[in-house]
Amino acid sequence: METGHRADLIDPAILASLGHIEVVSRWIVDGFLSGLHRSPRKGFSVEFADYRPYQPGDDLRFVDWKIAARADRWVVKQYEEETNLRATMILDVSRSMEWRSDTNILTKRAYAEQLVGALALLLLRQRDAVGLIRFDDAVRTSVPPRARTTQWRRIVGALMESGGGRASNLAIAIQQAARLVTRRGLVLLVSDLLVEPEPVLSALRGLRAAGHDVVVFHIMDPAERDFTMTGEAQFTDPESSLAVPAAASDVRAAYRETVTEVVAEWREALAGIGAGYELVPTNAPYSLPLRHAFAARQAKP
Amino acid sequence: MSFLAPYFLLLGGAAAVPLLLHLMRRNIATKVDFPAARYLQRAEQEHSRSLRLRNLLLMLLRVLLVLTLAIAAARPFLAGFGVGHGPTAVAVVLDNSLSTTAVSDGAPVFTTLRNAATSFVEATTSSDRVWLVTADGRVRGGSREALLAELSRLTPLDDAGDLPLAVRRAAAAAQGAGLPARVIAVATDGQRSAWTDVRHVDVTTSVLVPTGTPPRNRSVLSLDPDPALWTPRGAISANIDAPDSVGYRLVVGSRTLARGAVSRGEPIQLRVSPPERGWQALRVELEPDDFAADDARYAAVWIGAPPSVAVDPSAGPFVTTAVSSLVGDGRAAVGHDVRLASADEVTALPALLTPPADPVRLGAANRALAKLGVPWRYGAMQSSPALARGARVDGIAISSRYRLLFEGAGRSDTLASAAGEPWVVSGPGYVLVGSRLDPAATALPIRAAFVPWLADMIGLRLGSQGGEVAAPINARPGASVQLPAGADALESPSGSRRSISSDHATAPAERGVWFVLKGARRIGALVVNSPAVESRLARETAEQLAPRIAGTRAHGTTSVAQWIRDGLAAGSRRPALVPLLLFAMLLLAAEALVVRTTRTAAA
Numbered sequence: 013m014e015t016g017h018r019a020d021l022i023d024p025a026i027l028a029s030l031g032h033i034e035v036v037s038r039w040i041v042d043g044f045l046s047g048l049h050r051s052p053r054k055g056f057s058v059e060f061a062d063y064r065p066y067q068p069g070d071d072l073r074f075v076d077w078k079i080a081a082r083a084d085r086w087v088v089k090q091y092e093e094e095t096n097l098r099a100t101m102i103l104d105v106s107r108s109m110e111w112r113s114d115t116n117i118l119t120k121r122a123y124a125e126q127l128v129g130a131l132a133l134l135l136l137r138q139r140d141a142v143g144l145i146r147f148d149d150a151v152r153t154s155v156p157p158r159a160r161t162t163q164w165r166r167i168v169g170a171l172m173e174s175g176g177g178r179a180s181n182l183a184i185a186i187q188q189a190a191r192l193v194t195r196r197g198l199v200l201l202v203s204d205l206l207v208e209p210e211p212v213l214s215a216l217r218g219l220r221a222a223g224h225d226v227v228v229f230h231i232m233d234p235a236e237r238d239f240t241m242t243g244e245a246q247f248t249d250p251e252s253s254l255a256v257p258a259a260a261s262d263v264r265a266a267y268r269e270t271v272t273e274v275v276a277e278w279r280e281a282l283a284g285i286g287a288g289y290e291l292v293p294t295n296a297p298y299s300l301p302l303r304h305a306f307a308a309r310q311a312k313p
Numbered sequence: 314m315s316f317l318a319p320y321f322l323l324l325g326g327a328a329a330v331p332l333l334l335h336l337m338r339r340n341i342a343t344k345v346d347f348p349a350a351r352y353l354q355r356a357e358q359e360h361s362r363s364l365r366l367r368n369l370l371l372m373l374l375r376v377l378l379v380l381t382l383a384i385a386a387a388r389p390f391l392a393g394f395g396v397g398h399g400p401t402a403v404a405v406v407l408d409n410s411l412s413t414t415a416v417s418d419g420a421p422v423f424t425t426l427r428n429a430a431t432s433f434v435e436a437t438t439s440s441d442r443v444w445l446v447t448a449d450g451r452v453r454g455g456s457r458e459a460l461l462a463e464l465s466r467l468t469p470l471d472d473a474g475d476l477p478l479a480v481r482r483a484a485a486a487a488q489g490a491g492l493p494a495r496v497i498a499v500a501t502d503g504q505r506s507a508w509t510d511v512r513h514v515d516v517t518t519s520v521l522v523p524t525g526t527p528p529r530n531r532s533v534l535s536l537d538p539d540p541a542l543w544t545p546r547g548a549i550s551a552n553i554d555a556p557d558s559v560g561y562r563l564v565v566g567s568r569t570l571a572r573g574a575v576s577r578g579e580p581i582q583l584r585v586s587p588p589e590r591g592w593q594a595l596r597v598e599l600e601p602d603d604f605a606a607d608d609a610r611y612a613a614v615w616i617g618a619p620p621s622v623a624v625d626p627s628a629g630p631f632v633t634t635a636v637s638s639l640v641g642d643g644r645a646a647v648g649h650d651v652r653l654a655s656a657d658e659v660t661a662l663p664a665l666l667t668p669p670a671d672p673v674r675l676g677a678a679n680r681a682l683a684k685l686g687v688p689w690r691y692g693a694m695q696s697s698p699a700l701a702r703g704a705r706v707d708g709i710a711i712s713s714r715y716r717l718l719f720e721g722a723g724r725s726d727t728l729a730s731a732a733g734e735p736w737v738v739s740g741p742g743y744v745l746v747g748s749r750l751d752p753a754a755t756a757l758p759i760r761a762a763f764v765p766w767l768a769d770m771i772g773l774r775l776g777s778q779g780g781e782v783a784a785p786i787n788a789r790p791g792a793s794v795q796l797p798a799g800a801d802a803l804e805s806p807s808g809s810r811r812s813i814s815s816d817h818a819t820a821p822a823e824r825g826v827w828f829v830l831k832g833a834r835r836i837g838a839l840v841v842n843s844p845a846v847e848s849r850l851a852r853e854t855a856e857q858l859a860p861r862i863a864g865t866r867a868h869g870t871t872s873v874a875q876w877i878r879d880g881l882a883a884g885s886r887r888p889a890l891v892p893l894l895l896f897a898m899l900l901l902a903a904e905a906l907v908v909r910t911t912r913t914a915a916a
Contacts, residue, residue: 107348108348111346111347111348204348206348206349206351233348233349235347236348241345241347243343245343245344245345246342246344246345247345247347247350247353248344248345248347248350249348249349249351251348252350254350254351254354255344255350256350256357258353258357261908263353263356263357263364266356266360266364267352267356269356269359269360270352270353270355270359270360271349271352274352274355
């Protein structure tokens with residue numbers, strides 16, 4: 013990967029064709045981080061970062077006495093900030109996520125897995141504990157949050173597992189996440205949200221009540237947003253078997269209007285419970301959701 | 314509304330396609346995976362009213378479009394739509410009968426009528442079908458230009474033609490064209506006698522009878538030589554129709570034989586003995602007037618030397634006396650060419666044969682007849698009174714006669730009959746009478762008709778060519794005629810020779826005497842005269858004539874412009890193809906607009 017090209021800005025389908033999720037995730041995160049300034053916030057953590065002159069009020073425990081003895085000046089050791097943020101990613105692997113409108117773009121699930129891999133790596137590099145829950149009509153995988161270096165491989169391994177149950181049971185997955193994350197932390201939900209909103213919102217409300225920050229990544233195929241289908245057909249939901257006969261050209265405008273409404277409703281409902289919301293088309297580069305997640309992370313102490 | 318291709322209306326059934334597609338939309342077989350179907354369902358529920366309205370509008374537009382195209386394909390015609398006239402089947406009947414050669418207001422009526430017909434044809438368009446029908450019933454079709462050229466070449470007929478027939482043929486042509494508008498345009502001089510036998514036609518008809526009064530006409534209505542063969546004396550009688558006295562000239566061949574003047578209603582009767590021999594043309598001419606075609610009339614006569622006659626005493630005293638009278642009158646001569654005798658006394662032909670005075674000689678008479686080759690025999694005596702039936706002898710009493718029995722074969726004519734049986738018969742070289750020419754057997758010898766009858770028998774049946782001279786043939790121009798056997802050419806009035814291929818021929822258009830030739834010899838004459846009825850120039854007005862041709866569907870006028878307008882008004886149902894196509898394009902545009910509006914909103 014050339015350093016001149018940031019992987020997080022490359023078309024996801026092209027990127028996916030270049031390597032394994034583990035490798036690609038690294039490129040994405042590397043590219044993403046190279047586009048950021050290093051965090052100026054430094055704290056008193058375990059890894060040394062720099063010295064600064066002592067100022068009245070500084071904790072005397074961090075004064076470097078050896079330098080004070082040798083140079084007769086008081087300096088305070090600074091460490092890169094390290095928190096023990098616990099982030100849990102909830103990934104929807106239901107059948108609807110297997111869909112794509114065009115072979116030139118990723119399925120929603122492939123895109124979401126790549127995104128989750130990149131997010132996990134990003135958070136782990138921040139020395140956060142990262143966990144993963146995969147679900148469809150039931151919880152398929154549950155990786156508790158850890159900050160170990162081996163956690164990345166566990167998550168990547170979990171992403172390789174199969175899924176694709178008939179339906180999405182997002183509420184159960186959220187409840188499972190609540191059980192996994194006992195401390196206040198960050199919950200990242202990655203789903204196409206083709207579910208009934210109320211149970212999901214109710215479950216998310218519980219997470220928020222427990223003090224978790226929640227960010228929802230709404231994965232959407234471009235055709236689901238713009239309804240670029242053609243001709244007349246029975247448009248069938250593979251999960252619910254709901255079939256709607258329609259002439260694409262006839263209902264396209266109405267459909268787009270409805271999708272706009274749905275997105276607005278999700279955004280509004282999630283904002284109402286203090287959760288973040290990001291609509292992520294599967295043809296969009298990863299930098300957008302990553303930036304959103306990073307911002308959410310940065311907002312945490 | 315009418316249609317040029319009504320079968321295309323069946324395409325209107327295709328309107329059911331968008332209708333069915335609309336109604337059967339819920340039964341679409343194609344299935345497409347689409348996880349966000351719930352959004353689609355919600356969209357349809359939330360926008361059902363506008364979607365239904367839009368779909369209904371699109372369906373209506375598409376159904377209307379298909380129907381419009383189907384109607385357009387059927388080539389409809391609507392009244393009062395557009396300009397000009399729709400495709401019309403026009404049959405122009407141009408009266409070019411002989412009467413149209415009359416000069417009226419300084420110009421021949423034919424010229425006026427032809428100019429009018431030319432204007433009519435010029436007013437037609439390439440989408441019309443036009444025929445030109447002349448008074449002889451001949452129908453000419455073709456392009457407008459071809460008909461105009463045909464009109465410029467057209468000349469008047471030498472005959473009356475048959476205008477009612479021409480109209481019927483014109484109607485048939487127009488009706489068979491398959492065009493929605495059909496019209497007959499008749500341009501005629503309105504001659505009353507030409508329109509006597511008119512049958513209604515079921516076609517819109519426009520009749521033009523130009524203004525102007527027919528000229529004061531003088532005409533020779535008839536010319537009859539008497540007898541048909543002159544030996545050499547004969548007579549002519551001619552009837553003249555003239556409003557006042559008129560001068561005439563009788564011409565034999567190219568020589569003026571007599572001149573004179575007759576007053577109104579007076580016939581011309583002349584006895585002549587011209588020196589010419591053989592077949593001769595006779596012509597009676599009047600002073601010229603504005604209708605020159607009937608100023609002369611023709612006849613033909615065979616003129617020969619008087620037959621020489623030998624009367625046997627067995628023929629009886631009345632025959633002897635009558636022949637003496639004929640000889641004295643120059644209509645017969647004393648000689649031996651023709652014999653008149655009792656059958657039993659005759660040994661050679663030609664002869665006029667009577668029964669023997671003595672019934673005992675009847676057998677000898679029959680043997681003589683057989684010997685002479687006469688196919689008739691005398692049978693039993695019939696004493697019951699009877700009346701004769703035949704030329705010149707009609708009604709003459711017969712008190713006794715022998716039955717005439719036909720035996721053998723051969724050509725024979727029955728010249729007179731009695732009680733339904735032959736009484737006077739004739740054949741090559743003989744005339745056989747069933748009774749003695751004696752008042753005891755028949756009243757004929759004591760009747761005035763006896764001498765002329767005997768002159769006919771001698772002159773026409775027995776004299777000259779021995780009865781082989783055929784009577785002249787009288788015909789109208791263009792009529793079918795049977796010429797004498799062996800004829801191979803006709804000699805025109807100007808002397809030119811025209812070969813013929815068979816005895817059946819068509820009388821030439823040129824009026825006059827056409828001699829029938831066999832080699833270089835004249836064997837007969839064909840006399841071509843126009844019908845006398847053409848001389849009656851009295852006219853009907855257009856208003857009188859039009860209803861007689863087509864009832865209420867006819868318009869009569871004296872104006873050429875009005876005539877053309879009336880004629881082409883039948884095609885006032887104009888083609889609606891272009892407006893319908895424009896309407897279809899509007900529908901397409903509307904349909905595209907509805908679709909595009911939706912797509913724009915979607916974009």
